[in-house]
Amino acid sequence: MKKIQMVDLKGQYEKIKEEVDRGIHQVIDSTQFVNGQAVKDFQSDLEKYLGAKHVIPCANGTDALQVAMMSLGLKPGDEVITSDFTFVATVEVIALLGLTPVLVDVDPDTFNIDPVAIERALTPKTKAIVPVHLFGQSADMDAIMKIAKRHNLFVIEDNCQAIGSDYTSEEGWTRKTGTIGHLGCTSFFPSKNLGCYGDGGAIFTNDDELAHQLRGVVNHGMFVRYYHDYVGVNSRLDSIQAAVLNAKLPHLDDYCAARRNAADFYDKAFANHPNLIIPKRAEKSTHVFHQYTLRCKGIDRTALIDFLGKHDIPAMIYYPVPLHMQKAYIDPRYKEGDFPVTEALSLTVFSLPMHTELDEQQLLHITSKVLEFLG
Numbered sequence: 247m248k249k250i251q252m253v254d255l256k257g258q259y260e261k262i263k264e265e266v267d268r269g270i271h272q273v274i275d276s277t278q279f280v281n282g283q284a285v286k287d288f289q290s291d292l293e294k295y296l297g298a299k300h301v302i303p304c305a306n307g308t309d310a311l312q313v314a315m316m317s318l319g320l321k322p323g324d325e326v327i328t329s330d331f332t333f334v335a336t337v338e339v340i341a342l343l344g345l346t347p348v349l350v351d352v353d354p355d356t357f358n359i360d361p362v363a364i365e366r367a368l369t370p371k372t373k374a375i376v377p378v379h380l381f382g383q384s385a386d387m388d389a390i391m392k393i394a395k396r397h398n399l400f401v402i403e404d405n406c407q408a409i410g411s412d413y414t415s416e417e418g419w420t421r422k423t424g425t426i427g428h429l430g431c432t433s434f435f436p437s438k439n440l441g442c443y444g445d446g447g448a449i450f451t452n453d454d455e456l457a458h459q460l461r462g463v464v465n466h467g468m469f470v471r472y473y474h475d476y477v478g479v480n481s482r483l484d485s486i487q488a489a490v491l492n493a494k495l496p497h498l499d500d501y502c503a504a505r506r507n508a509a510d511f512y513d514k515a516f517a518n519h520p521n522l523i524i525p526k527r528a529e530k531s532t533h534v535f536h537q538y539t540l541r542c543k544g545i546d547r548t549a550l551i552d553f554l555g556k557h558d559i560p561a562m563i564y565y566p567v568p569l570h571m572q573k574a575y576i577d578p579r580y581k582e583g584d585f586p587v588t589e590a591l592s593l594t595v596f597s598l599p600m601h602t603e604l605d606e607q608q609l610l611h612i613t614s615k616v617l618e619f620l621g
């Protein structure tokens with residue numbers, strides 16, 4: 247059996263080696279290392295894939311979030327609502343920009359931001375909501391866009407874990423996640439569902455004016471060379487990374503399907519087990535399984551992960567500490583117990599290997615060892 251990894255980038259590369267290598271060599275031959283043709287091709291192909299009017303490539307997913315917030319003209323002290331149960335990047339950029347992060351709890355079944363909790367957290371200073379489409383499926387965008395509309399707020403979707411996912415609204419339309427709010431952000435970190443071989447990211451929008459602002463922000467606030475209209479940053483996707491993404495984008499739907507197949511296998515093995523809760527699939531969103539995350543009940547999670555490790559099966563905890571309990575984000579507004587769902591999830595979730603290359607033998611080994619531990 248092939249060694250089981252959380253993510254198998256080598257196995258995936260071997261299947262598309264020719265396309266990737268050719269693209270990288272073309273960039274080197276052209277010496278257009280920055281803003282080369284590969285970046286332009288990727289930008290327009292991703293716009294087509296997503297059905298988004300504008301894609302603005304940038305250096306990584308964290309920058310995408312930062313640049314998105316910078317483009318909105320928010321002022322220090324403005325409040326931005328986001329999820330307490332997620333990767334730190336979202337709250338980090340809010341804090342870095344001098345904005346005030348307002349954390350809210352999540353839905354216990356989908357792990358996504360709870361619209362009722364958003365409503366409760368609104369104040370006259372609220373300016374934006376950043377839903378994170380966690381683990382590969384969309385937050386409840388119908389409810390979130392309604393709140394935003396009613397209170398005149400911006401919505402920035404953190405789509406770093408859900409690229410390729412489709413959201414079907416109560417109104418009947420279906421759109422790619424990341425293209426529903428005013429802005430969407432993604433990361434091309436290697437282990438993401440659409441990953442390059444280094445760092446990369448992008449912002450999406452259907453708004454011409456915001457797209458114009460974003461193109462300025464990522465380029466030193468500059469539209470005419472050496473004339474700077476506002477304080478920006480330098481955040482670029484380099485051409486070699488774009489070449490890798492050009493080779494991988496045509497496979498993204500197949501990659502999502504492979505992840506979903508692995509998730510189906512896990513679901514079948516673990517459904518109705520008294521000690522496990524399989525991840526619930528949201529009604530309005532397809533799931534692209536960036537992570538396959540279970541909750542455990544009445545068992546010692548650490549002992550299970552140790553047992554799996556002894557059988558060469560990696561397992562991870564995303565995320566072990568809620569943001570309001572992270573040392574960097576301790577805040578007198580929040581205390582332990584304020585976000586009961588997030589706190590319970592952080593103590594009970596664990597994620598099994600999830601990638602495009604898992605085969606049946608590996609999946610059988612993983613599921614049988616989990617079940618063996620549970621007895």
Ligand SMILES: *Cc1c(COP(=O)(O)O)cnc(C)c1O
Pocket residue numbers: 306307308309332333335336378404406407432433434435445446447
């Ligand atoms: C990966 C990730 C980011 C940050 O992306 P980088 O490219 O690593 O900066 C932000 N938000 C979420 C939810 C992520 O998963």
